[in-house]
Amino acid sequence: MFSVTVRDHMMIAHSLRGETFGPAQRLHGATYVVDAAFRSAELDSDGVVVDIGRAGEELRAVLAELEYRNLDDEPSLAGVNTTTEMLALLIGERLAERAHAGAFGAAAGRLDGLVVTLHESPVASASYERAL
Amino acid sequence: MFSVTVRDHMMIAHSLRGETFGPAQRLHGATYVVDAAFRSAELDSDGVVVDIGRAGEELRAVLAELEYRNLDDEPSLAGVNTTTEMLALLIGERLAERAHAGAFGAAAGRLDGLVVTLHESPVASASYERAL
Amino acid sequence: MFSVTVRDHMMIAHSLRGETFGPAQRLHGATYVVDAAFRSAELDSDGVVVDIGRAGEELRAVLAELEYRNLDDEPSLAGVNTTTEMLALLIGERLAERAHAGAFGAAAGRLDGLVVTLHESPVASASYERAL
Amino acid sequence: MFSVTVRDHMMIAHSLRGETFGPAQRLHGATYVVDAAFRSAELDSDGVVVDIGRAGEELRAVLAELEYRNLDDEPSLAGVNTTTEMLALLIGERLAERAHAGAFGAAAGRLDGLVVTLHESPVASASYERAL
Amino acid sequence: MFSVTVRDHMMIAHSLRGETFGPAQRLHGATYVVDAAFRSAELDSDGVVVDIGRAGEELRAVLAELEYRNLDDEPSLAGVNTTTEMLALLIGERLAERAHAGAFGAAAGRLDGLVVTLHESPVASASYERAL
């Protein structure tokens, strides 16, 4: 099994709903360092899982839809509690849509899965993993 | 599949038994940077695997029982060769006990597994993974 | 010359005023990883610049006044453009006040200066340095 | 399940064949930070997956065959497109050969698998995972 | 005193001339992680040393002239032994030229100096510092 991982980051504001979140119920923010890993059992004829440059561009495009925003005000996130896990899920689903729509070219058919990890601080992160 | 990972560290002294360890048979020490990852197939109604703050507190409590100590003198570790792998196992088992005892509240029932990783230096680490 | 550096972090929301900031003029947020370095030409009788534990507590106390907040709404920051440089200045001044008020005990008299560095992402940081 | 991971690095020159690689078709180079993880369901009588020192020496030996070279001119790599994925595969296969040849001593029989990860920059990496 | 630091990276091939370099006399390569720090005694009316986005763009432009190349074949580097120190000097001089040519706008007049640091591996780096 092979995988390729690309990293980028985004800066957002949000608040979390639920007593369990304590002070994070207040409007605050985060720099999320985001890793997107693409998995495949085989390499293509170029010897790659997916072109690293292409993977980075797709991740950048997904993060651009969220960054420099207050997620509490985003219509596409209405009703979503934007925990780190939920953002990992959201980014993972959007990358999967792009893969299925052909954003990775011929590679899409070979991809077995992806893992999205968001690091919210040096001591905390969350991941979402799914098949493709 | 989702996971949440929290990080903390501890500083301990110990020695290792066995010729394979060479100079590490002498009394020395380590700063262990410890990652504890909790895995779950589903998120709870708050949108989390387990509250990151709670996870960090539980990891802190487990490390507090070991840190600033000479592990060679710890009664609870008598007869244990405290390799990085064995410490990962020990910390993983203690976190699992806490999960089963309800330390993570309602989340405990949903947790599928945990992975504990100890980084002993920038070039070496060991992990222990188990189901919950 | 000696120095001791402690690290902590905080998560905040804010917006920046000025066309130069482009999309960062919108309400967004950041995880700031904060390093506070204390400098002294001499060590005290314990062999330290300042106790690392004490230094960490003072930095924690200063960050606690800011974290999990929308800085745009903080009365103490009214009129301040909360750039990374300005936040480094603010945190540095607050640490200096604490040093002068005796928070570091006898060490305060020996301290020559401090440097506060805020990392806003893996690719950008800002520092403020001053004498004590 | 347990694992032990050791890290080292190598500096090489190479070029990549295929339009997908854009400017990386030109002769350039990389510092690869290489992680080799060894997995085992059980620990040996010393309490380890494999001795960390031994694991590091084996990884060093494999990287020494490649480092400070132009991979385009290496006879053993003739016809290979030396992408990060292909180099992970190559290093993984060479470590597996060494394991099967007894380089890890009695441990080799217990090892279940290995994962080799090459970080080519702070924002891109590739992995190869195989059973042993 | 304030400073702002931006980070980027480049991948190049080269060889070093001189017996002191041992195996690095062979054609090999490196991923250089490059930090460029800009220093100023005062902040401008926006509260910055220099806009972080602008600083990152200027660093990117300078690295783009070098990356994905074999430096041994670069006409602009003919006769230069491209050690890490020499590349730090080269990048620092090019950033200084851009500063003097107005690339940082009004900020250029206030800048006191810059420091360029190249990390060639996790265990080695070199810096060049100059006044502006």
Add this chain to the structure above:
Amino acid sequence: MFSVTVRDHMMIAHSLRGETFGPAQRLHGATYVVDAAFRSAELDSDGVVVDIGRAGEELRAVLAELEYRNLDDEPSLAGVNTTTEMLALLIGERLAERAHAGAFGAAAGRLDGLVVTLHESPVASASYERAL
């Protein structure tokens, strides 16, 4: 001004004397990640401050005298409170002795100073800086 920095690490046991140290008065240990920076106003005819390989070997030799030991039992450290600052001083002085004894060859005469930094955990470090 130029500098070259090399990094290595060591694992030791020790205890600290003085009430200020709290639980660190007990025998414990640390992995110290050690950076040694060598500064010079000029480069030599090879284009370096000091050969990075040579610098790394000298740092390794100094750390080898301390690592895998209980510093409380080291005759050469009798009466020394081995705080992070004191260990930075000790390592800095030993590197300076080596520089003066010609360990860095012709480079020694050009070196202006050195800085030794010990990272004892991800959140704490100490430095010692001196002229050469």
